Amino acid sequence: MAKPIRQISRGVPNLKEEQDKAIDEILKALADNKEAVLSFIELTKELHEVSVFDSASSLLKQRNDVGVIAMQQINQPAVHNIIKSGFGLFKFLGAMQPAQLETLLQGVTLGLKRMSRTGEKGKKQSIWKMRIRLRSPEIRAAMTTMVDFLEGMGEAFLKNREDHK
Structure with a gap:
């Protein structure tokens, strides 16, 4: 007969072994994606040269002040009017048939072309x-x-x- 199991020993992974395994996985992924990683590094270098990271860091550090200013600007009556007008424009465009809109825009385009030619010539009629x-x-x-x-x-x-x- 078999001996009963009385003690279960769990294998606790060694921290050093886990770190070595993680480093090996990262190095393998870097080697497999060499071109993408090099492109990303080049892009990051270019962004650093034009101070994008400095600007973004400063913006994040002052995010509360920037948020207050942004909300003040958005809360202007002019912005409300722009948003309402945008919705009205989309509603207007949605109500028109595409063929009607195309005809109208072609007419406006041709009319503006002729008007500009007349303006360039400067002739009175x-x-x-x-x-x-x-x-x-x-x-x-x-x-x-x-x-x-x-x-x-x-x-x-x-x-x-x-x-x-």
């Missing part, structure tokens, strides 16, 4: 030439579009005025 140009299909389409745009804008203004009463 007579009223007679302007009258003749008003008959062109492009200008008639733009004028019709602008009148529809103004009508829609006026409708929104009137509705907004009624809602505030």
Whole structure:
């Protein structure tokens, strides 16, 4: 018959052996990733030369003061307006069909290009030439579009005025 186990001895790892094992693992990982480690060291050197670490360290040491200043700047009415306007812009863009937006932006781009060419030339146009140009299909389409745009804008203004009463 077998002898009963009465004493269990746990092997306590030696601290020196654990450290040696950890160092071996680190050296193996460094050797396996030599190029990445060298690139990281080069990057770190460049960041040190431009004092990024000094600036970051100073910023962290003064984090409470910096946080107070940042919160004061964020709490300005202008920043609130920017945030609200940004949400409004995203809502506006989300309401438009992509094809509509593309057409509108192409029209604005072409209009600005032509306007800048006219501004560069600096030529004045007579009223007679302007009258003749008003008959062109492009200008008639733009004028019709602008009148529809103004009508829609006026409708929104009137509705907004009624809602505030």
